[in-house]
Amino acid sequence: xxxxxxxxxxxLDQAEPLAEAIRSxxxxxxxxxxxxxxxxxxCVNALARxxxxxxxxxxxxxxxxxxxxxxxxxxxGLARILPGHRVLAATVEMIxxxxxxxxxxxxxxxxxxxxxxxxxxxxxxxxVMLGDYLISNAFHLCSSLGDPRLNLALGKVTNTLCEGELxxxxxxxxxxxDEPTYFEIVRxxxxxxxxxxxxxxxxxxxxxxxxxxxxxxxxxxxxxxFQIQDDVLDLMGTDDEVGKSTGRDLAKGKLTLPVVKLLRGxxxxxxxxxxxxxxxxxxxxxxxKVVESGSLEAARNxxxxxVHQAKGQLACVPPGPVRDLLHTxxxxxxxxxx
Amino acid sequence: xxxxxxxxxxxLDQAEPLAEAIRSxxxxxxxxxxxxxxxxxxCVNALARxxxxxxxxxxxxxxxxxxxxxxxxxxxGLARILPGHRVLAATVEMIxxxxxxxxxxxxxxxxxxxxxxxxxxxxxxxxVMLGDYLISNAFHLCSSLGDPRLNLALGKVTNTLCEGELxxxxxxxxxxxDEPTYFEIVRxxxxxxxxxxxxxxxxxxxxxxxxxxxxxxxxxxxxxxFQIQDDVLDLMGTDDEVGKSTGRDLAKGKLTLPVVKLLRGxxxxxxxxxxxxxxxxxxxxxxxKVVESGSLEAARNxxxxxVHQAKGQLACVPPGPVRDLLHTxxxxxxxxxx
Numbered sequence: 001x002x003x004x005x006x007x008x009x010x011x012l013d014q015a016e017p018l019a020e021a022i023r024s025x026x027x028x029x030x031x032x033x034x035x036x037x038x039x040x041x042x043c044v045n046a047l048a049r050x051x052x053x054x055x056x057x058x059x060x061x062x063x064x065x066x067x068x069x070x071x072x073x074x075x076x077g078l079a080r081i082l083p084g085h086r087v088l089a090a091t092v093e094m095i096x097x098x099x100x101x102x103x104x105x106x107x108x109x110x111x112x113x114x115x116x117x118x119x120x121x122x123x124x125x126x127x128v129m130l131g132d133y134l135i136s137n138a139f140h141l142c143s144s145l146g147d148p149r150l151n152l153a154l155g156k157v158t159n160t161l162c163e164g165e166l167x168x169x170x171x172x173x174x175x176x177x178d179e180p181t182y183f184e185i186v187r188x189x190x191x192x193x194x195x196x197x198x199x200x201x202x203x204x205x206x207x208x209x210x211x212x213x214x215x216x217x218x219x220x221x222x223x224x225x226f227q228i229q230d231d232v233l234d235l236m237g238t239d240d241e242v243g244k245s246t247g248r249d250l251a252k253g254k255l256t257l258p259v260v261k262l263l264r265g266x267x268x269x270x271x272x273x274x275x276x277x278x279x280x281x282x283x284x285x286x287x288x289k290v291v292e293s294g295s296l297e298a299a300r301n302x303x304x305x306x307v308h309q310a311k312g313q314l315a316c317v318p319p320g321p322v323r324d325l326l327h328t329x330x331x332x333x334x335x336x337x338x
Numbered sequence: 339x340x341x342x343x344x345x346x347x348x349x350l351d352q353a354e355p356l357a358e359a360i361r362s363x364x365x366x367x368x369x370x371x372x373x374x375x376x377x378x379x380x381c382v383n384a385l386a387r388x389x390x391x392x393x394x395x396x397x398x399x400x401x402x403x404x405x406x407x408x409x410x411x412x413x414x415g416l417a418r419i420l421p422g423h424r425v426l427a428a429t430v431e432m433i434x435x436x437x438x439x440x441x442x443x444x445x446x447x448x449x450x451x452x453x454x455x456x457x458x459x460x461x462x463x464x465x466v467m468l469g470d471y472l473i474s475n476a477f478h479l480c481s482s483l484g485d486p487r488l489n490l491a492l493g494k495v496t497n498t499l500c501e502g503e504l505x506x507x508x509x510x511x512x513x514x515x516d517e518p519t520y521f522e523i524v525r526x527x528x529x530x531x532x533x534x535x536x537x538x539x540x541x542x543x544x545x546x547x548x549x550x551x552x553x554x555x556x557x558x559x560x561x562x563x564f565q566i567q568d569d570v571l572d573l574m575g576t577d578d579e580v581g582k583s584t585g586r587d588l589a590k591g592k593l594t595l596p597v598v599k600l601l602r603g604x605x606x607x608x609x610x611x612x613x614x615x616x617x618x619x620x621x622x623x624x625x626x627k628v629v630e631s632g633s634l635e636a637a638r639n640x641x642x643x644x645v646h647q648a649k650g651q652l653a654c655v656p657p658g659p660v661r662d663l664l665h666t667x668x669x670x671x672x673x674x675x676x
Contacts, residue, residue, distance in 0.1 A: 102470060135473055165467050166468070167382070
């Protein structure tokens with residue numbers, strides 16, 4: 001975590017005081033994150049350094065901090081960001097990274113299936129144990145705040161998150177997957193933690209239930225939109241991305257929203273052809289089909305609608321640069337290409 | 339968890355009031371355990387039922403309950419077992435089962451290496467996700483007690499446990515492993531949770547620090563002895579056991595105490611021959627060697643010494659049936675054949 005990527009706030013003017021404040025907060029969040037993972041065992045520290053490869057956009061920590069700042073008028077809202085918010089922000093990022101590391105077990109297994117089995121075993125185990133180390137440290141870090149409600153809330157969120165992963169796993173290769181099930185999976189595996197980052201960030205800042213819940217709904221809508229955009233990118237990624245990501249969902253038998261819409265479309269004939277493309281793993285043909293059928297646009301529109309709905313949830317927070325930044329982040333979630 | 343195995347108290351007279359009390363407490367612990375894992379998602383409940391295959395001796399829950407009862411004279415000590423102890427007992431068992439489930443990822447990977455790859459991928463992922471679900475629920479369950487010290491203590495224990503697994507992983511195939519490193523691994527991956535089960539059980543019963551720490555040390559010594567006995571069984575298991583367990587440690591490049599002692603022995607010539615046996619995976623030859631060299635007996639004596647030391651830790655708790663049962667359990671740890 002030594003080098004940070006703040007794609008979201010990079011969009012903003014460097015000199016902008018809010019961007020500066022958040023940037024310096026995130027540096028402290030990173031310090032809390034790194035200090036928590038420090039072990040007296042060198043081999044543990046060496047492995048923990050691998051998680052830099054999983055470093056993301058720091059979306060969840062930013063939402064924790066901004067949700068705190070959003071609970072009061074500018075610039076007073078900045079004073080709502082307490083030391084506890086850095087701990088909470090580092091905790092949600094650690095939970096998020098644990099899920100990425102364990103998702104990686106699946107990727108390594110993929111490689112294994114293609115025959116590259118050397119070190120795959122230890123790599124697989126290292127990923128499992130490192131993920132466990134992250135989950136454990138996340139709960140330990142959160143416990144250091146001494147607030148049982150936070151532990152209980154985050155424990156519930158991670159239960160929900162695991163349930164989402166398990167439901168997704170049980171629906172692998174289920175080409176009959178309907179939209180309600182798709183959204184239930186996404187709400188649990190992705191939106192629950194993003195929503196909790198906002199809601200708990202606001203709660204810890206002393207916001208009332210109405211404001212905390214509104215920010216929680218903002219985060220949930222944002223999280224679902226984020227996952228739909230991930231789906232779209234995985235399906236439609238450019239040639240540059242093909243190597244690293246494109247088509248992975250399909251290869252894993254995971255249906256993305258555009259494909260769900262395509263397969264559930266009215267025309268049974270087009271469904272048959274779509275299934276052929278999927279089963280013959282013809283990503284190019286499938287891309288053409290989701291475009292031609294309009295199911296890609298339909299999925300995009302769902303994401304855009306969720307972003308619009310998310311922004312609407314913020315009506316009850318004071319207007320100003322913090323709310324503006326949250327709006328900007330909401331737009332960025334569906335505009336991004338990586 | 340619907341059917342329980344209480345190997346330890348099965349040794350006792352069924353009518354014995356303490357055995358009866360513990361048996362009925364464990365039934366309630368199991369109810370707490372099952373209720374915690376109950377999900378609104380049928381596929382999650384179906385997978386969670388798999389953990390019955392990982393069901394153990396309920397050693398840790400028993401130690402939580404008995405450590406509480408040991409903090410006062412018989413029979414008043416029984417009243418020291420509070421509803422919170424059932425929650426703590428279910429929590430430590432859930433943490434333990436999570437480690438068993440994730441160890442299973444390794445076993446499935448073994449199968450995969452032998453070429454049986456059909457369903458290995460999904461089996462592997464299911465094991466990872468189920469383990470995560472158990473860890474998450476363990477922390478959520480513990481948080482329901484509303485005692486931040488418990489969360490912090492258990493978070494620290496699971497950090498230590500993961501570190502033990504990671505150090506063991508990094509020493510896989512290290513035939514130079516010395517005893518201090520071996521004991522550091524065992525203390526972290528096994529003894530830390532057993533010790534915490536005793537110490538936290540006593541703390542929750544209102545014991546003073548001296549008694550809580552003494553019970554914690556009892557559990558730590560017991561945990562190390564338990565692991566050494568596991569090592570011995572894995573290495574020397576009967577033909578019946580061979581199929582399911584014997585030699586697994588060696589196959590995974592994990593050194594057991596008898597083999598550590600054999601390889602670190604004075605006689606460099608015998609070390610060379612021992613290494614030949616290990617690298618040619620000659621379990622039968624290796625067994626003969628650890629017996630002939632006396633390193634098996636030496637390892638057994640370390641375990642017996644730890645059991646003796648563990649019993650000595652209990653000098654500060656009131657004499658009576660509870661302390662007697664803890665002594666019986668300590669002996670059973672090294673007497674068991676499974």
